[in-house]
Amino acid sequence: DTAVSQTPKYLVTQMGNDKSIKCEQNLGHDTMYWYKQDSKKFLKIMFSYNNKELIINETVPNRFSPKSPDKAHLNLHINSLELGDSAVYFCASSEAGTSVNEQFFGPGTRLTVL
Amino acid sequence: GQSLEQPSEVTAVEGAIVQINCTYQTSGFYGLSWYQQHDGGAPTFLSYNGLDGLEETGRFSSFLSRSDSYGYLLLQELQMKDSASYFCAVPRGGKLIFGQGTELSVKP
Numbered sequence: 001d002t003a004v005s006q007t008p009k010y011l012v013t014q015m016g017n018d019k020s021i022k023c024e025q026n027l028g029h030d031t032m033y034w035y036k037q038d039s040k041k042f043l044k045i046m047f048s049y050n051n052k053e054l055i056i057n058e059t060v061p062n063r064f065s066p067k068s069p070d071k072a073h074l075n076l077h078i079n080s081l082e083l084g085d086s087a088v089y090f091c092a093s094s095e096a097g098t099s100v101n102e103q104f105f106g107p108g109t110r111l112t113v114l
Numbered sequence: 115g116q117s118l119e120q121p122s123e124v125t126a127v128e129g130a131i132v133q134i135n136c137t138y139q140t141s142g143f144y145g146l147s148w149y150q151q152h153d154g155g156a157p158t159f160l161s162y163n164g165l166d167g168l169e170e171t172g173r174f175s176s177f178l179s180r181s182d183s184y185g186y187l188l189l190q191e192l193q194m195k196d197s198a199s200y201f202c203a204v205p206r207g208g209k210l211i212f213g214q215g216t217e218l219s220v221k222p
Contacts, residue, residue: 022187031208040214041199042212043201043212043217045209045210045214055208056208056209058209089139092157098210101147101203102147102162105157106156107155108155
């Protein structure tokens, strides 16, 4: 059984479009995250949710809007896509609190903006 | 603030031992984690050191010295499948701050 799943795996779109990435975890974790990994493999936190509540928003442009309908799901909607948004986006989850050290990552969504 | 330094690349041969270092400058240090990421794959958790000393998990060990703000990941009996990027990371304010990653190439 997949622990953390994301859809789609690949996303190719034009500048200015709006797109969404979905994430689900079946680990029973309370905390979920979105990361962006650029072409140099730098992995940077974007958002973190704990039990459906936003707890971390790392100076991400407001074109990015996360939504957590329940603690097992965390989606990412991106408006007015720009070339610089091209990256791999990873969803992750962990148990709450001090277990931030051990995170379980989804397979990633490779976003290409043309 | 937080800053982690790792070598960008390391090359070793099959069967050898390799050490990937990580030095950090961070206020409020709470431990050091290591993640492995194969090309095209997801980061996967390898180990966590909350206290000084060596943690061993099979062929992989991780070491931490808080007084030196330094840790390392030790990979023994290298296999071709160990070719990947390795990231050290520190927790800070409910999130992980990752180093830039070390690309390990294992040659036959």
